[in-house]
Amino acid sequence: MDEYIEANRAHWDEVVAPHRAGDFYDVEGFIAGKPRLDPLVREALGEIEGGKVLHLQCHFGLDTLDLARLGALPVGVDFSARAVEAARELAAETGLKARFVQAAVGEVQRTLGETFELVFTSYGVLTWLPELTSWARDIATCLDPGGRVVVIDSHPTSMVFDDERRDGELRVRYPYFETTAMRFREQATYAVGGLALEHDVTYEWMHAIEEIVMSLLEAGLRLTVLREYPFAAWRMYPFLERGEDGFWRLPDGRRDIPLLLRVEAVKPE
Numbered sequence: 001m002d003e004y005i006e007a008n009r010a011h012w013d014e015v016v017a018p019h020r021a022g023d024f025y026d027v028e029g030f031i032a033g034k035p036r037l038d039p040l041v042r043e044a045l046g047e048i049e050g051g052k053v054l055h056l057q058c059h060f061g062l063d064t065l066d067l068a069r070l071g072a073l074p075v076g077v078d079f080s081a082r083a084v085e086a087a088r089e090l091a092a093e094t095g096l097k098a099r100f101v102q103a104a105v106g107e108v109q110r111t112l113g114e115t116f117e118l119v120f121t122s123y124g125v126l127t128w129l130p131e132l133t134s135w136a137r138d139i140a141t142c143l144d145p146g147g148r149v150v151v152i153d154s155h156p157t158s159m160v161f162d163d164e165r166r167d168g169e170l171r172v173r174y175p176y177f178e179t180t181a182m183r184f185r186e187q188a189t190y191a192v193g194g195l196a197l198e199h200d201v202t203y204e205w206m207h208a209i210e211e212i213v214m215s216l217l218e219a220g221l222r223l224t225v226l227r228e229y230p231f232a233a234w235r236m237y238p239f240l241e242r243g244e245d246g247f248w249r250l251p252d253g254r255r256d257i258p259l260l261l262r263v264e265a266v267k268p269e
């Protein structure tokens with residue numbers, strides 16, 4: 001397993017610079033004041049001004065810094081040293097106050113040794129984790145009593161379909177109940193193509209709704225919100241169409257499957 005995590009870490013280290021420079025993240029727009037967190041995330045987060053927020057898998061810190069812009073006191077963690085370094089640089093450049101710490105999911109509490117009112121994680125996070133038991137336990141130990149976790153990510157159902165087909169047909173390609181690592185080799189990421197990566201092999205894992213919810217419940221949290229949305233935050237299939245609200249939907253108004261999942265849970269007092 002460590003071998004897979006190390007392959008992923010090397011990959012994520014390597015893509016920080018192209019992601020930082022590419023159009024997808026629009027870093028210049030963010031520096032100029034453009035919000036990063038979309039309305040769905042902002043609604044889920046609620047009022048965060050003055051709150052201590054832990055942001056998991058923060059990449060190079062854009063979302064974390066937007067939390068700071070909204071008045072929160074965020075700590076961003078990521079297992080990629082280069083991501084953390086780039087996030088700190090961006091914090092210095094923007095003058096926004098956020099702390100960034102290198103930590104792998106499962107080891108965040110051991111690394112930070114503090115607790116938070118809110119733990120937030122979103123968009124392209126769960127697929128990188130081999131299992132969710134240690135993820136959920138880590139979240140639970142990072143929360144204050146009464147604290148809340150907000151998880152917004154691709155809906156597990158949406159992960160089973162062929163993401164290379166262009167004809168609008170949803171055809172099952174990846175088994176929903178797969179528990180072993182899926183290996184990918186690509187010179188492109190969701191954010192940038194045409195790369196010449198040394199570390200082009202990655203490993204990802206499927207996580208059923210059952211696993212997401214049960215891992216949080218078994219970690220002692222109480223489920224408060226479970227919602228499904230017929231739109232995605234990025235073009236997860238080539239035939240998705242972008243709406244004026246910035247979200248991506250199936251063509252012709254189809255609402256065949258859920259594309260995003262939102263789960264919230266609280267730590268009992």
Ligand SMILES: C[S@@+](CC[C@H](N)C(=O)[O-])C[C@H]1O[C@@H](n2cnc3c(N)ncnc32)[C@H](O)[C@@H]1O
Pocket residue numbers: 005008012013057058059060061062063077078079080083103104105122123124125128129
């Ligand atoms: C898709 S990105 C982050 C999503 C974030 N919403 C964004 O768009 O900037 C996934 C992040 O997860 C991090 N990551 C992957 N596996 C991890 C692990 N086991 N522990 C901590 N971070 C991890 C990667 O370094 C990467 O920065």
